[in-house]
Amino acid sequence: MSKQPNISLRADAEGGCLCGAVRYRVSAGDIAESGYCHCRTCQRQSGAPVVAWFAVPPERVLATKGSPSVFRASDRAGREFCSRCGTYLFFREDDPAATLSVNTATLDDPAGVPPAFHIYHESRIGWFETADRLPRHARGRS
Numbered sequence: 001m002s003k004q005p006n007i008s009l010r011a012d013a014e015g016g017c018l019c020g021a022v023r024y025r026v027s028a029g030d031i032a033e034s035g036y037c038h039c040r041t042c043q044r045q046s047g048a049p050v051v052a053w054f055a056v057p058p059e060r061v062l063a064t065k066g067s068p069s070v071f072r073a074s075d076r077a078g079r080e081f082c083s084r085c086g087t088y089l090f091f092r093e094d095d096p097a098a099t100l101s102v103n104t105a106t107l108d109d110p111a112g113v114p115p116a117f118h119i120y121h122e123s124r125i126g127w128f129e130t131a132d133r134l135p136r137h138a139r140g141r142s
């Protein structure tokens with residue numbers, strides 16, 4: 001995966017689920033990737049037409065309250081969510097060298113982490129469109 005060194009967190013960023021049972025902190029630094037995912041699995045899990053996410057090394061994300069439950073939709077990763085309110089929070093690959101994907105809208109201040117591309121655009125819902133000129137990848141980027 002190519003890097004996007006132009007996107008970074010200038011300070012630690014806090015986030016959490018809708019009910020507050022799960023809280024986390026992302027330490028400041030560069031963000032490896034930030035994009036929109038239109039895949040059917042993200043659509044189903046979030047109940048929304050698209051999920052905005054960003055990726056950082058897993059050691060940069062610290063659980064500060066509670067811990068999410070895990071749903072495995074594939075044999076290579078877990079999808080972590082609050083078992084009380086259902087908020088979809090993290091996509092964690094089994095490969096310990098892989099980045100951890102955080103769902104951007106669960107940040108307390110998501111505005112500072114803009115998406116830079118679309119993936120799984122082939123699954124975009126026909127009535128959903130964003131007004132941007134970002135790269136649109138039919139599936140993944142690699």
Ligand SMILES: [Zn+2]
Nearest residue numbers: 017019082085
């Ligand atoms: Zn919750």
Ligand SMILES: [Zn+2]
Nearest residue numbers: 037038039042
């Ligand atoms: Zn997805």
